[in-house]
Amino acid sequence: YKMAKAEYNYTVDSARASLVRQEDTIIFGLIERARFPLNSPTYNQSYTSIPQFRGTLLDFLVRHTEAIQAKAGRYINPEENPFFPENLPPSVVPRYPFSQFLHPAAALININNAIWKLYFDELLPMFVASGDDGNYAQTAATDLSLLQAISRRIHYGKFVGEAKFRESPQGYEPLIRAKDKGALMKLLTYESVEEMVVKRVKKKAMVFGQEVSLDRDVKGITYKVDPSVVSLLYQKWLIPLTKNVEVEYLLNRLD
Numbered sequence: 462y463k464m465a466k467a468e469y470n471y472t473v474d475s476a477r478a479s480l481v482r483q484e485d486t487i488i489f490g491l492i493e494r495a496r497f498p499l500n501s502p503t504y505n506q507s508y509t510s511i512p513q514f515r516g517t518l519l520d521f522l523v524r525h526t527e528a529i530q531a532k533a534g535r536y537i538n539p540e541e542n543p544f545f546p547e548n549l550p551p552s553v554v555p556r557y558p559f560s561q562f563l564h565p566a567a568a569l570i571n572i573n574n575a576i577w578k579l580y581f582d583e584l585l586p587m588f589v590a591s592g593d594d595g596n597y598a599q600t601a602a603t604d605l606s607l608l609q610a611i612s613r614r615i616h617y618g619k620f621v622g623e624a625k626f627r628e629s630p631q632g633y634e635p636l637i638r639a640k641d642k643g644a645l646m647k648l649l650t651y652e653s654v655e656e657m658v659v660k661r662v663k664k665k666a667m668v669f670g671q672e673v674s675l676d677r678d679v680k681g682i683t684y685k686v687d688p689s690v691v692s693l694l695y696q697k698w699l700i701p702l703t704k705n706v707e708v709e710y711l712l713n714r715l716d
């Protein structure tokens with residue numbers, strides 16, 4: 462089985478279209494996680510005593526899932542970044558020739574440690590109810606798919622950064638040479654785009670998270686995840702971290 466060379470080319474427009482589609486995944490991920498209360502034993506090392514494993518139930522699920530997904534080829538795609546890159550087994554499947562759009566230094570950027578910490582310290586308490594219903598394995602599974610979606614979105618800043626660089630190298634090169642992070646940040650920022658993102662995710666959370674009923678009179682609208690929390694999450698964390706990845710990527714773009 463021989464594969465053709467992938468000739469997919471990213472542009473700023475196509476990268477933005479991908480970010481828009483990824484919003485759906487993130488919002489559904491939030492809705493899925495919000496089905497369960499906090500379920501703190503999922504994150505408590507003293508709850509689990511798994512033979513030959515030190516860590517929480519979530520650590521256990523994530524490490525083993527990433528290992529099996531690595532074997533199945535997930536991390537061959539440069540859009541994917543593992544949370545525990547140490548000691549991942551190699552892929553056992555034929556290598557798909559993903560287009561080499563990024564500068565090789567992109568592979569060194571992985572801010573999943575920071576994303577992990579942020580997720581548990583800041584994000585979870587914003588959108589899950591307190592309490593415990595015993596569904597720890599299900600909780601860990603929904604955490605992982607949401608974490609993966611958030612991580613993919615933030616690291617997609619590499620692709621957005623590269624597309625912007627290619628569309629205007631003469632604008633970016635001097636700032637990269639001068640290692641001027643502040644000026645890079647300013648040049649890659651489009652406030653009107655950010656405002657649209659923040660408004661759109663709120664609207665999507667209203668549409669995706671409403672109760673759908675065949676009765677005509679649904680009394681009082683409740684959403685499965687609070688739409689203003691979704692927009693706040695984007696405004697405060699997802700967009701700023703995506704921009705940090707863009708800056709980090711660009712700083713290494715001429716190495």
Ligand SMILES: O=C(O)C(=O)C[C@]1(C(=O)O)C=C[C@@H](O)C=C1
Nearest residue numbers: 621650651652654655658700703
């Ligand atoms: O659309 C872009 O230009 C991006 O870089 C993405 C993004 C975002 O994170 O949504 C980040 C920075 C820009 O100011 C606008 C939006």
